[in-house]
Amino acid sequence: MASHSTVTSGLKCRECGKAYPEAPVHVCEFCFGPLEVSYDYAAAAKTLSRRSIERRPHSMWRYHELLPLQGEPRVGTTTGFTPLVRAKNLGDALGLNQVYVKNDAVCSPTLSFKDRVVSVAHSKAIEFGFKVVACASTGNLANSVAANASAARLECYVFIPADLERGKVLGTSVYGAHVVGILGAYDEVNRLCSEIAGKYGWAFVNINIRPYYSEGSKSFGFEIAEQLDWRLPDHVVVPMAGGSLITKIGKAFKEFTQLGLVRKHPVRIHGSQAAGCSPIVTAIKDGTTVFKPVKKPETIAKSLAIGNPADGFYAMKTIRESHAWAENPTDDEIVWGMKILAQTEGIFGETAAGVTVAGAHRLAKAGKIGKDEVVVISVTGNGLKTQEAIAEAVDKPVVIPPSLREFDEALKQGLTPPDQAPKAAAAGR
Ligand SMILES: Cc1ncc(COP(=O)(O)O)c(C=O)c1O
Numbered sequence: 478m479a480s481h482s483t484v485t486s487g488l489k490c491r492e493c494g495k496a497y498p499e500a501p502v503h504v505c506e507f508c509f510g511p512l513e514v515s516y517d518y519a520a521a522a523k524t525l526s527r528r529s530i531e532r533r534p535h536s537m538w539r540y541h542e543l544l545p546l547q548g549e550p551r552v553g554t555t556t557g558f559t560p561l562v563r564a565k566n567l568g569d570a571l572g573l574n575q576v577y578v579k580n581d582a583v584c585s586p587t588l589s590f591k592d593r594v595v596s597v598a599h600s601k602a603i604e605f606g607f608k609v610v611a612c613a614s615t616g617n618l619a620n621s622v623a624a625n626a627s628a629a630r631l632e633c634y635v636f637i638p639a640d641l642e643r644g645k646v647l648g649t650s651v652y653g654a655h656v657v658g659i660l661g662a663y664d665e666v667n668r669l670c671s672e673i674a675g676k677y678g679w680a681f682v683n684i685n686i687r688p689y690y691s692e693g694s695k696s697f698g699f700e701i702a703e704q705l706d707w708r709l710p711d712h713v714v715v716p717m718a719g720g721s722l723i724t725k726i727g728k729a730f731k732e733f734t735q736l737g738l739v740r741k742h743p744v745r746i747h748g749s750q751a752a753g754c755s756p757i758v759t760a761i762k763d764g765t766t767v768f769k770p771v772k773k774p775e776t777i778a779k780s781l782a783i784g785n786p787a788d789g790f791y792a793m794k795t796i797r798e799s800h801a802w803a804e805n806p807t808d809d810e811i812v813w814g815m816k817i818l819a820q821t822e823g824i825f826g827e828t829a830a831g832v833t834v835a836g837a838h839r840l841a842k843a844g845k846i847g848k849d850e851v852v853v854i855s856v857t858g859n860g861l862k863t864q865e866a867i868a869e870a871v872d873k874p875v876v877i878p879p880s881l882r883e884f885d886e887a888l889k890q891g892l893t894p895p896d897q898a899p900k901a902a903a904a905g906r
């Protein structure tokens with residue numbers, strides 16, 4: 478790994494601009510605005526070029542000058558640099574000619590883009606001297622916080638809504654984390670965690686470490702630009718929960734442009750949420766500047782079910798300033814989105830991917846994405862973790878005894894699934 482130069486210069490309030498020294502704090506004590514990491518871009522430019530980046534290891538750390546660590550990453554050294562897939566078949570299904578899928582369903586180590594934010598958060602927590610990491614999560618963050626805590630030998634507490642998918646819960650417990658299921662929606666989990674963070678002094682990755690943690694999402698945008706051969710796309714479609722990823726993709730494109738790594742190009746940064754929990758999309762569609770929190774999210778896309786998004790305001794700003802739009806597909810459309818992605822590209826994304834693909838479909842139908850424009854669809858998590866959402870919507874296997882005659886017979890009948898052809902399933906018993 479290349480040695481890491483220090484180019485961060487503390488924190489700055491996004492609203493009033495007050496500067497703070499580097500510390501595990503996230504809110505401005507003067508105006509309560511969110512704090513953000515500042516960089517010395519002139520210093521970063523000295524070592525960052527297309528050629529220098531291309532020579533570095535295939536991970537998110539190839540952009541280390543634009544990530545907020547003082548030293549080397551302590552965990553997640555293999556995280557990121559996931560495939561950008563030229564998705565011609567999906568494009569055919571959507572009526573678009575230049576579709577790409579950014580595939581974080583295969584991000585290391587826990588198969589979602591949250592590995593990007595957590596590798597920064599845990600490394601930063603270690604730099605600050607914390608021994609315990611924690612988070613409030615809709616599932617994917619829990620998986621990554623727990624896995625990376627094991628690797629970093631940190632103690633770990635994870636707080637989740639008690640009704641998450643089995644794969645998300647097991648995919649946290651297996652790492653030996655303390656998992657606490659809360660009888661309530663994510664916003665209630667998050668509120669409780671703010672109190673716990675204040676009382677116990679743990680590193681809550683998405684509370685007191687949030688300014689550093691959230692910077693990790695920029696690497697998703699950096700990689701898109703590099704993998705398009707150092708060009709920006711015409712459109713990206715991004716799933717939104719708290720609204721941080723979409724905001725940071727916008728920031729990544731700006732930083733690369735400012736540093737001269739890509740040519741200035743307008744990118745429309747579209748957002749997508751499930752109809753059953755779409756506070757940001759609703760505000761965009763209504764043309765309002767404040768969003769109305771959703772009290773009781775109801776959708777199969779549990780990973781995106783945040784009724785009161787922490788970065789909702791900045792997500793709206795990112796969408797509006799890029800002259801983009803936002804969509805909120807129904808649960809039926811989300812299932813369709815998961816299936817069409819799997820059946821055209823062989824990529825099994827989770828419910829959030831269904832939200833994004835279905836959102837892109839709506840955008841294409843409405844003419845918001847032109848037929849020949851370059852669009853990147855963000856697949857941010859893996860479908861094996863959310864099997865419940867799609868279990869009833871896919872064919873069951875045909876079950877036969879191990880005999881060629883039985884197979885010939887089943888094939889003649891079109892390998893019809895058992896619930897549609899009880900005779901084929903029962904044959905030969
Ligand atoms: C798979 C997946 N995609 C997208 C998101 C949205 O991220 P953000 O909260 O940064 O908007 C999440 C958040 O949990 C997620 O789990």
Ligand SMILES: [Zn+2]
Nearest residue numbers: 490493505508
């Ligand atoms: Zn401030």
